[in-house]
Amino acid sequence: MDLDTFLTDYVGVSGIDELIESNEEDNANNAVYSLVAQAVAEDAGIFVKDEDLDDFFIANTGSSDYSYYEEELGLPYLMQLTLQQKVIDFIIKNAVLL
Structure with missing residues (x-):
C-alpha cells in the first residue's frame, strides 16, 4: 500500500x-x-532526573517500568513529557490567586 x-x-x-x-x-x-x-x-531551573521519570509513570500508568514506552517513543520524548508535567506542577504550586 x-x-x-x-x-x-x-x-x-x-x-x-x-x-x-x-x-x-x-x-x-x-x-x-x-x-x-x-x-x-x-x-x-527545572530538569528531569531518572526518579522523575519513575514518578511520572507511576502517576500515569501505575508502574515505574517505562521500558515499553522508551522503546516505542524514545527516551527524549518521555523526558519532554515529564518536563512538561513538572512545569505544570511548578506553575500550580507557585500560582498566586487574585
Missing part, C-alpha cells in the same frame, strides 16, 4: 498536503506549548 492510499483509506485525507494543512493549527499550538514549557523550565 502506498502512502496516498493509506492517507485516503485510513486517515481520510486526499494526500500529504491535505494532512499537513488539516493539522497545521494543532501542530503550531503544540510547538508553542513545548517552547513555553521549555522556557519556563530553563528559567525555573
